[in-house]
Amino acid sequence: MKQKVEKIEKLILPILFGVLLIFLWQAGFLHYIFKLKVYQLPLPTDIVDSLRMNFGKALYDCAITISGAIIGMAFGSFLGFAIAAIATFFPKWGYGGMVVVTALNAIPIVALSPIMNCWFSSGMAQKIGVVTVVCMAAMALNAYSGLNKLKPFSIDLMYTAAADKWTIFTKLRLPNCLPHIFTACKINVASSIIAAIISEYFASSTAGLGFGIKDNLRKAEMSTGWSYIVVASLAGVVLYSIIVIVERNAIKWHASQR
Amino acid sequence: MRKKSKGLKRLSIILALAMTASLFAGCSSGTSSTGSASAGSTTASGSPQKVTLQLKWLPQSQFMGYYIAEEKGYYKDEGIDINILPGGSDIIPEQQVSNGVADIGVTWTSSLMKYQEKGWDLKEVAQVFQKSAMLLVSKKSSNINSVADFKGKNIGSWFGGNEYELYALLGKYNLNKDKDIKLVQQDFTMNQLESGKVDVAQAMTYNEYGLLLEAGYTDATLNKIDVNDEGVAMLEDCLFSNSDWLSKNPDLMAKFLKASIKGWQDACADPEAAGKIVYEKNKSVSLAHQTYMAKEVAKLVVPSGFDKTQIGYMDPAAIKQTADLGLKYGLLTKAADTANTIDDSYWKKAVGK
Amino acid sequence: MEITKKDRRIVTAVWVTGFFVLWELLAFLIQFVMRVPMANTKIPYFHTVVGTIAQNWQSLLKDSAITFSRAAIGFALGAAVGIILSIIMSLSKMVEKIAFPYLIISQMIPILGLAPILFNIVRDMDTARTIIAAYITFFPVSVNMLSGLKSVEQEKKDLLYSIATNKFNIYYKLMIPASLPYLFTGLKITAPMAVTASILVDMLGSSSGIGVELLYSLYSSSTDVFWAAVTASAILGIFSYYVIVFIEKLSLPYKKNMPQKGADSQ
Numbered sequence: 001m002k003q004k005v006e007k008i009e010k011l012i013l014p015i016l017f018g019v020l021l022i023f024l025w026q027a028g029f030l031h032y033i034f035k036l037k038v039y040q041l042p043l044p045t046d047i048v049d050s051l052r053m054n055f056g057k058a059l060y061d062c063a064i065t066i067s068g069a070i071i072g073m074a075f076g077s078f079l080g081f082a083i084a085a086i087a088t089f090f091p092k093w094g095y096g097g098m099v100v101v102t103a104l105n106a107i108p109i110v111a112l113s114p115i116m117n118c119w120f121s122s123g124m125a126q127k128i129g130v131v132t133v134v135c136m137a138a139m140a141l142n143a144y145s146g147l148n149k150l151k152p153f154s155i156d157l158m159y160t161a162a163a164d165k166w167t168i169f170t171k172l173r174l175p176n177c178l179p180h181i182f183t184a185c186k187i188n189v190a191s192s193i194i195a196a197i198i199s200e201y202f203a204s205s206t207a208g209l210g211f212g213i214k215d216n217l218r219k220a221e222m223s224t225g226w227s228y229i230v231v232a233s234l235a236g237v238v239l240y241s242i243i244v245i246v247e248r249n250a251i252k253w254h255a256s257q258r
Numbered sequence: 259m260r261k262k263s264k265g266l267k268r269l270s271i272i273l274a275l276a277m278t279a280s281l282f283a284g285c286s287s288g289t290s291s292t293g294s295a296s297a298g299s300t301t302a303s304g305s306p307q308k309v310t311l312q313l314k315w316l317p318q319s320q321f322m323g324y325y326i327a328e329e330k331g332y333y334k335d336e337g338i339d340i341n342i343l344p345g346g347s348d349i350i351p352e353q354q355v356s357n358g359v360a361d362i363g364v365t366w367t368s369s370l371m372k373y374q375e376k377g378w379d380l381k382e383v384a385q386v387f388q389k390s391a392m393l394l395v396s397k398k399s400s401n402i403n404s405v406a407d408f409k410g411k412n413i414g415s416w417f418g419g420n421e422y423e424l425y426a427l428l429g430k431y432n433l434n435k436d437k438d439i440k441l442v443q444q445d446f447t448m449n450q451l452e453s454g455k456v457d458v459a460q461a462m463t464y465n466e467y468g469l470l471l472e473a474g475y476t477d478a479t480l481n482k483i484d485v486n487d488e489g490v491a492m493l494e495d496c497l498f499s500n501s502d503w504l505s506k507n508p509d510l511m512a513k514f515l516k517a518s519i520k521g522w523q524d525a526c527a528d529p530e531a532a533g534k535i536v537y538e539k540n541k542s543v544s545l546a547h548q549t550y551m552a553k554e555v556a557k558l559v560v561p562s563g564f565d566k567t568q569i570g571y572m573d574p575a576a577i578k579q580t581a582d583l584g585l586k587y588g589l590l591t592k593a594a595d596t597a598n599t600i601d602d603s604y605w606k607k608a609v610g611k
Numbered sequence: 612m613e614i615t616k617k618d619r620r621i622v623t624a625v626w627v628t629g630f631f632v633l634w635e636l637l638a639f640l641i642q643f644v645m646r647v648p649m650a651n652t653k654i655p656y657f658h659t660v661v662g663t664i665a666q667n668w669q670s671l672l673k674d675s676a677i678t679f680s681r682a683a684i685g686f687a688l689g690a691a692v693g694i695i696l697s698i699i700m701s702l703s704k705m706v707e708k709i710a711f712p713y714l715i716i717s718q719m720i721p722i723l724g725l726a727p728i729l730f731n732i733v734r735d736m737d738t739a740r741t742i743i744a745a746y747i748t749f750f751p752v753s754v755n756m757l758s759g760l761k762s763v764e765q766e767k768k769d770l771l772y773s774i775a776t777n778k779f780n781i782y783y784k785l786m787i788p789a790s791l792p793y794l795f796t797g798l799k800i801t802a803p804m805a806v807t808a809s810i811l812v813d814m815l816g817s818s819s820g821i822g823v824e825l826l827y828s829l830y831s832s833s834t835d836v837f838w839a840a841v842t843a844s845a846i847l848g849i850f851s852y853y854v855i856v857f858i859e860k861l862s863l864p865y866k867k868n869m870p871q872k873g874a875d876s877q
Contacts, residue, residue, distance in 0.1 A: 040728065107841055108811055108825070110822075149792055190719070197721055204442050219369070220373045237712050358734055469832045540818070
């Protein structure tokens, strides 16, 4: 019973905060303290109105962007993990891969998008390409520290049990790495969606949340533009919640979950 | 977890409050400092008055008039301390001027009309480009000789407000933009046209068309459709400001226009030299391209037969055409209220009418 | 299996040359074997890129310095905000529950939407740019640091409680040191991101910096300059990464041999 109450509390508090925020926003309090005009930052009711009028298209655009973000995140996280694993197995030669990932992490999306535009012809492939590159670093670095920052003596114990490298990897390093992988996933949820959005500013297609945001904000269709941002935010929160739920079930044993 | 003491919770709440408080403090101090800055710009004549100009895009010969006026001290002569802000991919001039980051902005007339319709308190004060620079370019090899040949092709557009001349063109030839052609978003480059991903691309006479020429294409290997010839031109670069600033600084606006017009006159008289001056401002774009652009822009600011003392003239017919096309093709939802969104008094004062 | 300095030098040399050769090979393949049209925009020869860098090294260096110094400020601010946020969230589960979804939402607002509002609030481009750079960078730091703070075992906290240590000491002596490895991982992700953020901020109407170079070269189809700027940003990223590695080594001396021995930070 107590647990149930806690669960509801967990859900209700953020929602209450959101309702309060939206109320202050609608009542013009935000506009008042930031000296904003309604045409600069539309009111929630206007945003909802635009969203309702444009719901079908917004949903379609959301599906395009989010599917690109998820596929790219999966590719990027997998590649990032692979690089971290290689760097763990071959510390001498493999670590260079980590440095390359870091270098890629410093190339802005604004530059990546046109490069990917040249490489791929479809808007979706370009998006996936950009998101893949963006998601690699967070996973590689987190996985690497998870695979290597082991409990003292645990690896010695494995050696005394005559465990080979592979056994150490699957039985010791991988479980130790899981919490770090989830940390990386949380970062990547946010960065994959925003990367997909920004890549769509330059993509050779007219679908997706990014196109909707850019096109509308530039054309002074503020409430439509912001309705796309709201859709992106909701999608981000949903994806994040999924990661958290998976995390809770996958690493029950870890201190962070108790 | 349950053991957490009240003190700890209190501490965290205090920390959170402190952060929000500092955020607000930061904001209010920010606004108060601007208050004093704008007060400074309205001081009595004598000390130079600060004017910030927001460009629509990167520093290039498209804006040469302002750079020449700055370089030759025309603004200084009028008692203006000019600050020219370059644009960028995430910068929208209408927003910058409305925010008060800039006093005066350069944008497309069609785009400004949209903002005005949405209630933004902005006024157009001068029309710098008298003609549209929009071309629709295709490779000769794709055999697109008229708009009728667009049917079934991939047509590129930058969107974000730049698509309406294209829509008007399609409408003129009874082509449905959603069914008869495929619209594709263009990025900054002309790569999509060169690699054949789009068959027709938008290009400005002064910029993208020049890039194609520099890439080895010639007038003979390209087909171009000029929106001016087709009668679907909409006005582009104009100067505007927000009503609040205008009502406080009417003389300053006129002085700014006077100096800018002088700058544009010099620039259009010798585009070669103007291109060089802009190139000195920023060397990222080649000198050849800057001078090419300067020459093309001069043709838009002072078209043949146009009196160069009248630079900035707001032609009611051209403005009406822009508004009408905008209304017909979905940019605007109601007829533009040009009586209230355009104010030519500053320009008249500047040219001595 | 200790890796010596000499070994490391050899490894680096092999990586760099390998990278060079691979890039050249790829460019050659695309251009001459696969005969892809407009190959030089897809990937130009690395030696032409190096040539362009050599030609423009002065302006590139100047722009890099500007971008990097902006990145450093944005990074410092973003990291500080990230750390403070994570400590607040670890102090109170309630704050975490309330704040975290909104932190995610904050990351979903693109600069195009945010910048006009921010400009309206602070009205000063330079301040706004710094805030935007920090805004882009704080999130990974805060996620990683929070994970670190939460990874401390309850038993250890209980132990300190049992000897009547106060909250401040628990954080100072246990929680924060224990989460440092997580924090540094977060900082390593963030440092190159700060470069990205700074480049993005360059494009917000700045007149110098790598971002300006990138935008101009993109717009004027100067492919070589574009790739030179991309390379410069990658180098800045590596540099910023090693700055963090260096700071990590200074502050965590006990885990020097970490990868080989698996000696833990705890």
